[in-house]
Amino acid sequence: MKIEQIYTGCLAQGAYYIESNGEAAIIDPLRETQAYIDKAKANNVEIKYVFETHFHADFVSGHLDLAKATGATIVFGPNATTDYEMYSAKDNEEFSIGNLTIKVLHTPGHTLESTTYLLIDENGKEHAIFSGDTLFLGDVGRPDLAIKSDLTKEDLAGMLYDSLRTKIMPLPDDIIVYPAHGAGSACGKNLSKETVGILGEQKQTNYALRANMTKEEFVEEVLDGIAPPPQYFAKNAMLNKAGYTAFEKVLEKGNVPLHPDTFETIANEENALVLDVRNRKDFLTEHIPNSIFIGLDGGFAPWVGALIKDLQQPIVLIAPEEKSAEAITRLSRVGYDNTLGYLEGGINAWKASGRDTTSIESISAEDFETRLKNNDLNVLDVRKDGEYQAKHIENVQHFALDYINENMNEIDTTTEYHIHCAGGYRSVIAASILKARGFHKVIDVAGGFAAIKQTNIPLTEFVCPSTL
Template sequence: MEIHQFYDEGLAHASYVIRDAGQIALIDPARNPEQYLNFAERHGAVITAVIETHPHADFVSSHLELHQTTGATLYTSVLVDAEYPHQPFNEGDRIALGSSWLEAINTPGHSPDSICILLVDSHNKPHAIFTGDTLFVGDVGRPDLRGRVGNITGEAAALARQLYRSTREKLMRLPADVVVYPAHGPGSLCGKHMGDARQSTIGTEISSNYALQPMDEDEFVTLILEQQPFVPRYFEYNVMLNKKGAPAFQASIDAIPTFSDLAIHNNGMLVVDGRPQAQFQSGHLPGAINVPDGLRFETWLGSIVNPGEAFYLVAEDTQQLQVLVEKTAKIGYEQQVAGKASATGGPVQGALFDEMHFAKNQPDYTIVDIRNREEVNANPIFPSAIPIPLPELREHAPHIPTDKPIVVHCAGGYRSAIGTSVIAAALPHATVIDMGTRIQDFNHVG
């Protein structure tokens, strides 16, 4: 028996292959199925089962495409009311895999339809638990994502109570040496205090996970609900897309038209420019929003652009454009890309930040702080700054005063590149300046 973890750093997403006697079961696969198909071919094995622990909010799964490609049976909780061909997989149900088997454990809490999957080896011994978004290393899944979406919705507090019982009555009663394989690691927005390790054990989590320490249900609910991170715009869309089943990955991105000169085709549609900040500032199309390619490109794209909102995608060359298209598809947004193009410049240039003038004349600027509220409260840098979290900026940008130059900052420089372009697109006649990494000269914490 072999367990192999595939890990996507950009979405902090872990998916799993379990191989036994020439058979493979996949758990929570990513959008591009190629890595799993290659693994199966390399080992001369057949993918016979694909299991979804719940309809994911932060990425699009390839479960339907894998079924169509390999004939593998799809399994998920009956509570999902999945629209794709599937076999219900609920408490106590088992799937044989070589000399081992996989058993479903209903664990509502992160979502009403969450399951965990217990791997029992050939000696009838529990070996590993694939916990989806129910239990992470050092954390548990957030319960506030299913208030308005899915077959079954649930208020955050009620789901938190279910999560309390799922962890105490089911997961924490497993043997201490059972290996924990979660669907996410640090950087995911599906939790708030995830540890750096990509796997753990039940015993380790009972002793060190803050959410599994002795406390009553009310204490747990209060603890879990406080200071959860923001919810990107695309999360609800992904839940519904995963419930339905996404179109085939390669065919979907191949359908995006390529333009040699996007300016000719641009008729006021949103342009997402994925070039580095310096290239964007040197010249870009009017109204373009700069989301530089980086570790969290997918998350910020889905936090700025609305589900269903058509846009053009721009990168510095064809190679980088392909990378961005594939990242866009991870959250199902490739279906919204009206066209893609390489670009080296444009008619609009960004204003440069004059640190010396700003330091001596701060009252002459309107300062916009686009960090999260928790960051601002913990470390206010400029008392006069207008705090607007980046995920809310497109709605509030038109109301920012324009009588002074607008200086935008975050904590390190990446988000401010996005925020500056959002404000400049909303206020084309204003002077909007990105403080970028120079914020570190004014932030004396640490």
């Protein structure tokens, strides 16, 4: 028996490779599937099944491409319907992989079709669960992502309570828990940084598995503080349900070098977004006018999903050397399949063609402190609401980067803004978006709030009006 977790940090997502006696199964594969195929080929095994725990909202799964390439059967749990061929399993149905058994445990609540897969080893022992978004380490899946359901999030939370207590909690304490996500995922509120755990530990530490917890208490706690889902979640879930373009075609269309003349023509004629995925320092120093920064060295895919509203938005890339394929791959993981090429030769080629570049001023936290003492500055904090409420600079303006498009009318194009986030990545994204929209007096505070806290700038905590 072989179990391998294939974890992707950008998405905080775990896919799983299970192998026994010449057969293999993949659970919740990523969009690009060649790695799974190569692994099976190297081990001289056949991929027999592709198991999906649910219709994922935070990424586009690779189940269709993987099944087409290998002949494997796609398996969803009960209540799943799709526009392509798959097998919708019954509750408690069993599948064999070599000498192993995979048992279907229907665990609705996160979504209606959500399913946990119980692995029974060669000796008949219940060994592990692949819990998808039903059970995380430290948390459970949010119950507000069901596709076109008439049920409320309260209804689904009640289902999740029942699923956990009738299907998961009765299992032995030594069962290994392999969840679909870890810390950083927007599929839950309080996910652990650990990516593999033991069920007995979760029964002791996970608030959602607390003994003697009533359904009413569970519903209230699981919904408390849950932020609205990112806008791309529903769109990704529909792609996973309805189907999508083969990844190889997406990569072939997008990974095309473009001369500056062609690059500019496509950007203008196709109304393409010029997306700069280099590191933030390079972008701040010099970039193409009206380009948007979302760097590959941060939470690239989720921020693309949060900020670019249309999955079909044409995109042209400014990428580090030999990183264009990576950028296209990571865009496709969240459903952005309309990349039309990348700037051959990068910024140097753009300048050599006689075209202009621009920059954004970035200052240290120490310089920011000096300016703040001597001037009446307009400061924009683009961290999430919870980060801001925990502690912030006195008398600053705040809206989370996630909602910058909706809140742009709250600021003025003629005013100068010093912008900060927690560490410096999001503030550069925000500055790039604002500058592209005509806010030319934007200044980035390097190092963000982490650096600001090391200065003597006065900080305050948010006070909820209800407590006054």
